[in-house]
Amino acid sequence: MTSSLALLFVFNSCVKDTCTRRYTYWEPVYRTKDEVRGNIKNNSPREIQKPGKIYVRGSYIFLNEIDRGIHIIDNSNKSAPRNIAFIDIPGNLDIAVKGNILYADFYTDMVAIDITNPQQTIVKKFTENIFPERYWGNGFSQNPAMVIADWVRRDTVVQTSCGGNGGLFSGLFGGLKEADVFMVNAGSPAAQSSAAGTSPSGVGGSMARFTIVNDYLYAVSNTALNVVSIVNPPDPVFNKKVEMGWSIETIYPFNNRLFIGSNTGMFIYDITNPTNPAKLGTFTHARSCDPVIADNNNAFVTLRSGTPCQGFNEQLDVLDITNLSNPTLIKTYQMTNPHGLAKDGTTLIICDGRDGVKFYNASDVRNLSLQKQITGVDTYDVIAFNGWALVVAKDGLYQYDYSSLSNVNLISKLSVKN
């Protein structure tokens, strides 16, 4: 009997398949909400690792570090910008500025920070649960009492299914019974696109989901437009939520209008009554990511494909918006992988992903003329005015002087840590 069992054991070992999977995951580091709130202040500067949205106010650049906080960069000398401080705000993706108050999302909440002295910022108020959809983020539900303050990379090896249709011996001795591996890569909030916003005190990049018009902050979530009153800037008050459908991405203000980009089209909202945005028109396009900017007569929409965007379009659509209730396509220009864009007078600047940054003469929108292309940079977003462009790229923050389009000069680069 014993020898038979021993034989069975040996036989079983002989025909047992062993299949493993080595993979990387990120483990959340939890802190109490009070701990995290207490740490929202000027901390020591950190190296830029995953740059997100940008905002410029005076000689300071506020650069979002995706899901971690905000770098404060002293740009008084454009040729030598200095990273002077970092504000730890876990879950932060978007920023906007009015006067001396910076607004930043903090998972489900919003924090208002006084930046009168950017070297000594002061938290003024937390407004809770403005962004309830961020309750679930990065694959984890937020514990109301705790906050995911950081992520630690871990590598691990696990047993996995080998496949096959069932073995002769699996019934006798028991084969691997693990479930088949099927992984889904959901779109990351970090990868969602944005659009430009302006405020009396600052300029936002074209990939933003926050914008400020007069006394109201407008913030788009995946499905809604949130209206926050900032009549008293240090004391923001949530006003209302306007449901808009799925896959909302970007927001851009122009002349009492909000141009909202979604995965399936561009929506125009009238904010003559600022607390009651009313839909004016829609332009529908193929499914893709679409930052949008606008001027008096035209809207410029970049469509791109990619993991969170789906779709197969890589193009710039120029629209006629003289009739706001019926925007129409004027012309489509093929691009490589266009992301953020900006317009300064007749100059249109497009971050075309791995194809670098492109400067167009857009005096005739039916015949955009490429004046300069800077290659070798994987670009994401741009702020541009008065011949100065601030470009967020995969490997750093670039500043260009484009006062002469025939001679675009690199002023400086602040590198991203590899």
Next chain:
Amino acid sequence: MKLKYFFLSIFISLSIFSFAQKKTSVYKFHSINSLSLLNGDNEVSAGLQTVNGFQRGNLFAGVGVGLDYYIHRSVPLFADVRYELGKNKNKFFAYADGGINFQWVQEYYDNGPIFIWDGGFNRSGEFHNGIYTDLGLGYLVGMKKGGGLVISLGHSHKSLKQTVTYTDWRTQQPVTDLYRYNLNRIAVKVGWKF
């Protein structure tokens, strides 16, 4: 790469064959061609192989190549050594094979569990070669000139690696998962030794 090893094996076989022809008749060329039933933990499958080499006395050495359909199709290329017991026409033998298992995975989605949905793209990644071994006992039903019907029972192992690169949903950075397949089977072979 596969072709390189294939031609190398042909070259080695022909070299040994030429050498054997020149020297003496104690080296005798044989070709052993067989079908195999591969029974493992996760699948019952089949394979075929040809082993070509020379025999001197009871010892045979050669080079073999095959097709192995167990879970992930592959092409093993291996050295084969076998020793026949006794001098009768019908006799037992022991054999050992060792070599490289070249991946030749096809129709992966039909028989494999691992694919990754990466925002509109199904990714099965890239397969990499592994090793192949086979160890067992057999019986030769002898016919003319040392040939005959060959049946054997052995333990066969093959390995493969698979790397799947996709975009991490949280960081939006590319990450690579590494899968290792170590597959063990009982191989029952029936063939003919020419």
